[in-house]
Amino acid sequence: MANELLCAPQQDQTRKTLPVSDSAVAEKPLVNPKLATVEKVLSVEHYTDRLFRFRTTRPQSFRFRSGEFVMIGLMQENGKPLLRAYSVASPAWDEELEFYSIKVPDGPLTSRLQGIQPGDDILLGKKPTGTLVLDALTPGKRLYMFSTGTGFAPFASLVRDPETYEKFEEVIVTHTCRDVDELRYSQELVENLINDPLIGEMAQGKIRLYTSCTREDYPRMGRITNLIESGKLFEDLGVPPLDPATDRGMICGSMEMIQDTAALLEKAGLTEGSNNAPSEFVIEKAFAG
């Protein structure tokens, strides 16, 4: 992949392989070291009482395509790992990893994960995978990334990947949340992107973030599905309605949001693709703890 040329040398001193005991009397193997490594939390930022992001060390051997997800988690008091799927929110070239997470008060993982601090250990799976990747789309002119809530995470990765701008003339990212505060991550990220020395020039003039809220007063209200159906999305952006000849889509949100948005794309004549059979749009459920 061309963007791997941008990789900086890795700082890898903090990484260690997970302990494995082969003694019959000692504890059982904690985590299969073939499946996960122990990384360090580098920074944590809380956006709302429901949302936060954190950055971790990245092992030199950890390769992924922007938009993919991986298992991450924590060791439990019983000595067993607790892992959940998370989209990697940082791009493939970044020497660190970033994740964007919801906080579920009684969620087995996120109730603990929300308390992590810089320096803490975190488990990182070794097998990133997923369908929200550029390779799963056929060539097009305009790329739409439709997201709700934490479904923005894979797009936080893709909008920071130069390949996105090499492949598409226009990149439209929609992010719909219940409340205004929940849009901060996407808004700050896209704002900073334009000023980024690496990607800013490529992204400028190509990327547009289209935000809306459904449960709090905001200049633009409504679910993305309603905004597509009414044609307001296209009017606001000054672009023609969805067209399989030019438009490609990626969808990430709740299962219902994906189904409803995919139905609208299909109605416009776009067909769903996958890694094995690239086509005009791809989907992935936003993962929640």
Ligand code: A2P
């Ligand atoms: P709403 O407030 O009308 O439910 P959640 O946090 O529940 O995943 O929701 C995130 C955003 O996704 C909310 O703005 C929510 O709108 C919206 N949403 C929920 N279900 C759908 C759906 N089926 N289609 C489009 N948007 C949806």
